[in-house]
Amino acid sequence: MPFLLCSGNFLLSSRGTPASPLMEPGIFITFEGSEGCGKSTQVERLSVRLAVAAPGRPLLTLREPGGTALGEEIRRLLKLTAPGWTVLPEAELLLFAASRAQLVRETIAPTLAADGIILCDRFLDSTTVYQGIGRRLELAEVAAINEFAAGPRRPDITFLLDLPSADALERLHRRSLWANLPPDRMELELPAFYEQVRTGYLALAALHPERFVTLNAALAPDELERQIWTHLTRRFHGLCSDRRP
Ligand SMILES: Nc1ncnc2c1ncn2[C@@H]1O[C@H](COP(=O)(O)OP(=O)(O)O)[C@@H](O)[C@H]1O
Ligand SMILES: [Mg+2]
Numbered sequence: 001m002p003f004l005l006c007s008g009n010f011l012l013s014s015r016g017t018p019a020s021p022l023m024e025p026g027i028f029i030t031f032e033g034s035e036g037c038g039k040s041t042q043v044e045r046l047s048v049r050l051a052v053a054a055p056g057r058p059l060l061t062l063r064e065p066g067g068t069a070l071g072e073e074i075r076r077l078l079k080l081t082a083p084g085w086t087v088l089p090e091a092e093l094l095l096f097a098a099s100r101a102q103l104v105r106e107t108i109a110p111t112l113a114a115d116g117i118i119l120c121d122r123f124l125d126s127t128t129v130y131q132g133i134g135r136r137l138e139l140a141e142v143a144a145i146n147e148f149a150a151g152p153r154r155p156d157i158t159f160l161l162d163l164p165s166a167d168a169l170e171r172l173h174r175r176s177l178w179a180n181l182p183p184d185r186m187e188l189e190l191p192a193f194y195e196q197v198r199t200g201y202l203a204l205a206a207l208h209p210e211r212f213v214t215l216n217a218a219l220a221p222d223e224l225e226r227q228i229w230t231h232l233t234r235r236f237h238g239l240c241s242d243r244r245p
Pocket of ligand 2: 040041
């Protein structure tokens with residue numbers, strides 16, 4: 001996978017030394033992984049735990065794309081499937097970036113500045129992996145657009161829920177049947193796309209061990225919830241008033 005390593009080197013060098021999360025207010029937690037890996041399930045569970053553990057502290061649960069009025073409209077466009085409807089990779093990248101630019105400035109930055117906690121279901125790592133690696137857009141350009149859209153602040157901790165692509169697709173299939181919903185545009189991608197996404201995430205996590213925590217998403221939801229909580233409380237002692245490790 002030489003292209004992944006190249007992209008990673010670029011991402012690292014282009015970003016320079018990451019700002020120390022311990023010097024900035026708020027806690028910024030993101031969840032990543034392919035469709036069906038269990039992100040929404042764990043985000044919801046963690047938000048319940050955090051609401052109990054840190055009462056009175058601003059707590060926002062967000063999803064990407066979306067999270068703002070503009071972002072939710074962009075989400076609708078990105079999920080749409082219709083005869084004759086195409087979204088080219090470059091346009092897709094910019095739509096995700098537009099949603100993120102709005103979310104960061106309208107919601108994430110003010111909440112973190114107020115020492116709040118942000119839980120985000122996907123963030124810029126999704127763009128690196130889906131548009132950069134999955135869609136094969138030039139990684140340097142994806143990184144530059146990510147920087148522009150997201151600004152300087154990076155998540156303090158990113159949980160990567162890692163699942164073999166066949167298992168993820170099986171879960172998606174069951175979820176669609178259960179909810180009686182047709183698959184969205186991303187869910188219609190071929191298994192090879194999902195395998196690339198998985199490989200891309202693992203490579204990205206290896207490049208950023210300071211913030212990525214990779215978990216086996218095949219574990220039961222209760223066990224995953226427990227592991228996530230353990231990592232979080234170990235990282236943010238006395239969650240969440242004292243952030244020193
Ligand atoms: N740890 C798990 N083990 C088995 N099934 C799970 C697990 N976590 C979630 N699921 C189920 O898999 C499907 C996808 O989960 P979801 O949280 O919606 O994933 P995502 O948000 O990553 O697409 C849902 O039907 C959910 O109930
Ligand atoms: Mg989800």
